[in-house]
Amino acid sequence: xxSLAGRDILHGWGKFVFTGVGLGLLIGVTLTMAxxxxxxxxxAQVLIDNSGADLWVVQKDTLGPYAESSSLYxxxxxxxxxxxxxxxxxxxxYFTMQVRHGERDVRSMAVGIVPGEAGQPGWPPYxxxxxxxxxxxxxxxxxxxxxxxxxxxxxxRRNHYTVVGLTRRMVSSNGDPMVFIPLKDAQEAQFLxxxxxxxxxxxxxxxxPNFNRPGVPGLLEAVIAxxxxxxxxxxxxxxxxxxxxxxxVAEPIRRWKxxxxxxxxxxxxxxxxxxxxxxxxxxxxxxVILALVSAAIVAFIIYTLTLGxxxxxxxxxxxGTRNRTIAVMIMQQAIGLGLIGFAVGKIAATFWxxxxxxxxxxxxxxxxxxxxxxxxICALASVLAIRAALKVDPAEAIGG
Numbered sequence: 001x002x003s004l005a006g007r008d009i010l011h012g013w014g015k016f017v018f019t020g021v022g023l024g025l026l027i028g029v030t031l032t033m034a035x036x037x038x039x040x041x042x043x044a045q046v047l048i049d050n051s052g053a054d055l056w057v058v059q060k061d062t063l064g065p066y067a068e069s070s071s072l073y074x075x076x077x078x079x080x081x082x083x084x085x086x087x088x089x090x091x092x093x094y095f096t097m098q099v100r101h102g103e104r105d106v107r108s109m110a111v112g113i114v115p116g117e118a119g120q121p122g123w124p125p126y127x128x129x130x131x132x133x134x135x136x137x138x139x140x141x142x143x144x145x146x147x148x149x150x151x152x153x154x155x156x157r158r159n160h161y162t163v164v165g166l167t168r169r170m171v172s173s174n175g176d177p178m179v180f181i182p183l184k185d186a187q188e189a190q191f192l193x194x195x196x197x198x199x200x201x202x203x204x205x206x207x208x209p210n211f212n213r214p215g216v217p218g219l220l221e222a223v224i225a226x227x228x229x230x231x232x233x234x235x236x237x238x239x240x241x242x243x244x245x246x247x248x249v250a251e252p253i254r255r256w257k258x259x260x261x262x263x264x265x266x267x268x269x270x271x272x273x274x275x276x277x278x279x280x281x282x283x284x285x286x287x288v289i290l291a292l293v294s295a296a297i298v299a300f301i302i303y304t305l306t307l308g309x310x311x312x313x314x315x316x317x318x319x320g321t322r323n324r325t326i327a328v329m330i331m332q333q334a335i336g337l338g339l340i341g342f343a344v345g346k347i348a349a350t351f352w353x354x355x356x357x358x359x360x361x362x363x364x365x366x367x368x369x370x371x372x373x374x375x376x377i378c379a380l381a382s383v384l385a386i387r388a389a390l391k392v393d394p395a396e397a398i399g400g
Contacts, residue, residue, distance in 0.1 A: 019301060020337050024344020030294050031349040031370055033287045035360035040280050042361050044173045044271035048264060052121040053237035055250055056262045057089075064260075065094050065235035066173055066267075067275045074187070076257070077236045083252055085244035090114055091233040092122040093186045096172065099146070099179055100155035106146045108179045109172040110156060112186020112233070121237035124180060130165035136182050141165035143177035156181065157189040173271050175358050187230040291373070298341070298374070299381035302334045306385035313389050327386045331379065338378035342371055 047066065056065065057072070057080060064070025074091055081089040093112035098105040113122045115133050123132065124141055130150045133139045140161040142148040152163045161181055170178040181189075206212050213219055238261075240249045250261040262270065272280070306313075316326055346367060353360035 017340070019305070020340030021344050023298060023301060023337065023341035025348060026294050026297060027341050027345030027370065027374065028348035028352075029345075030287070030290050031345055031362065031367065032353060032356075032360060033283065033290055034366045034370070035349065035353055035362045036356070036358055037280060037283045037287055038361040038363055038366065039175070039359035040276050040283065041272060043171050043175050043359055044276055045268065046169055046171060047173055047271065048268055050125055050170055051237060052119070052123065052125060052239065054240045054246055054264060055238035055253075056267055057236040057238060057253060057257075058234070058260050058262070060258060060260050062260060063270050063274065065092070067270050070234045071232045072234070072236060072259070074231050074233050076259075077233075079257060080236055080238060080253060083249065083256075085240050085249035086238055087241045088120055088237075088239045090121045090237050091183055091235075092237050093183065093190055093234045094172075095186075095190045095234075096174075096176060097156070097189075101146075101148060101152060106148075107176050108142075108146055109176045110186060110189065111178050111180045112183040112190075113180050114183045121239050124165075124167040124170050124178075126167065127165045128168050130163070132165055133180060133182060134164075137185055138162065139164050139182065141167055141180040143170045143179070144168055145171065145177035146179065148179075154179070156185075159185060159189070161185075171359070173275050183233070187233070191230045191232075295373075295377045298338065298377050299384065302337065302378060302381040303385045303388070305333070305337075306330055306382075306389055309389075326389060330386050330389060331382045334378040334382035334385070335375065338374045342374045345370075 057076075058064035058070040059072055062068045062070045077089045077091050080086060091112075091114060094109060096107070096109050099108045099110070100106075111122065113133065114120070115136055118132050119125075127141070128144065130141070133141055138159065138161050140154060140156075140163050142154070142163050142165075144166050148154060148163045148166070150163055150166060154161050154163060156179070167178075167180075170180075172178065211219060238249070238253075240246060246263040250263060253259060253261045313326060317323075349360075349362060353362060
C-alpha cells in the first residue's frame with residue numbers, strides 16, 4: 001500500500017523538517033524549564049545531604065541556618081556533644097558573599113568548618129581534586145562551579161586563601177557554589193568591619209567612662225578585645241549514634257539546652273516549602289503557561305499544514321480516496337511532526353542545559369511525560385484538522 005503521508009512529506013520535506021526543528025526548539029525550552037524547577041528542588045536536597053548532619057541545632061525560635069540568621073556561642077557544641085545519642089557535634093558558619101579571584105567576583109556561599117578528620121558534618125563529602133583543609137587559616141576547598149583551580153589565590157574580605165581542593169555539587173539552596181574555609185577565618189570574615197569602623201568603635205569605647213575607669217587598669221583593653229573577636233557560629237551540626245532516632249536525640253537538646261533543633265525531614269521542609277517556595281512556584285507557573293502555549297502552537301501548526309493541502313485533499317477525494325485514508329494520512333503527519341519535534345527538543349535541552357548558570361535536572365520521567373503529552377496534543381490537533389479537511393467540497397476547493 002502506498003503511504004500517502006510519506007509521499008506528501010517527501011514532496012515538501014524541507015518545509016516539514018524545518019517546521020519540526022522549530023517545534024523541537026519550543027519543546028526543548030519547555031523541557032528546560034521543567035529541568036530548572038527540578039534543579040531548584042535538587043539543590044535544596046543536595047545541600048542537606050552533603051552537610052552530613054542528622055540534626056541542625058540553631059538559635060531558639062529561628063529557621064536557621066539556611067533560611068534565617070542564627071547565632072550561637074561557639075562553645076555550646078561541647079554541651080551538645082555529651083548528650084545521649086550524639087556521635088559528633090561540630091560548629092559551622094554560612095554566609096553568602098562575593099569571592100574575589102583576580103579581576104572577577106564569584107557569588108558564593110562561604111562555609112566555615114573546623115579543620116580535622118574528613119567525614120565529619122559540614123565537610124564536603126568528597127573531592128574531585130586536591131585535598132581537604134588541614135590548616136587553621138588561609139586554605140580553601142571550592143566547588144568546581146566557581147571556576148577556581150587548584151593553587152588559585154582567592155580573596156575573602158581582607159584575607160587571601162589558597163585553593164587546596166575542589167569538590168562538586170556543593171551548592172546553597174539558591175544554587176550558589178560553596179567555598180569552604182577554616183572556621184576561625186569564617187567567624188572573622190562574617191562580621192569583619194573596615195579599618196575606619198574599627199578605629200571609630202575603639203574611640204567611642206575609650207570615651208565611654210564606664211569602660212575607661214582610671215581606677216580599673218586593663219578594663220578598656222579587655223572590652224576592646226571582646227569587641228574585636230567573634231565568638232559566634234550559625235549552627236551546630238549533629239550526627240547521631242546507631243540505634244537512636246533523630247527525635248530521641250533532638251528532644252533532650254531542645255529541653256535542656258533551650259535551643260531549636262531540626263531533623264533532616266524538618267530542614268528539608270523549611271528549604272522547599274519556605275525558602276525556595278516562591279521561586280519554585282514562579283518557575284512552576286511559567287512552566288504551565290509555556291506548556292499551554294506550546295500545545296496551542298503545536299495545534300496551530302498542524303492545523304495550518306493541513307489547510308495548506310486543501311487542494312491536494314480535494315483531488316484525493318475526487319479520485320475516490322476514502323475519508324479514512326485521508327484521516328490516517330493527516331494523523332501520521334501530525335504524529336511524525338511531533339516525534340521530530342520531541343527528538344530535536346530533547347537533544348537541544350540536553351546540550352544547552354550545562355550552559356545554564358542554574359542547575360538544570362532533566363529527569364527521564366519528565367521526558368516521558370513530555371513525550372506522551374506531545375503525542376496526545378498532536379493526535380488531538382490532527383482530529384481538528386481532519387474534521388476541517390473532510391468538510392472540504394472538492395469542486396469548490398479546486399475551482400477556488
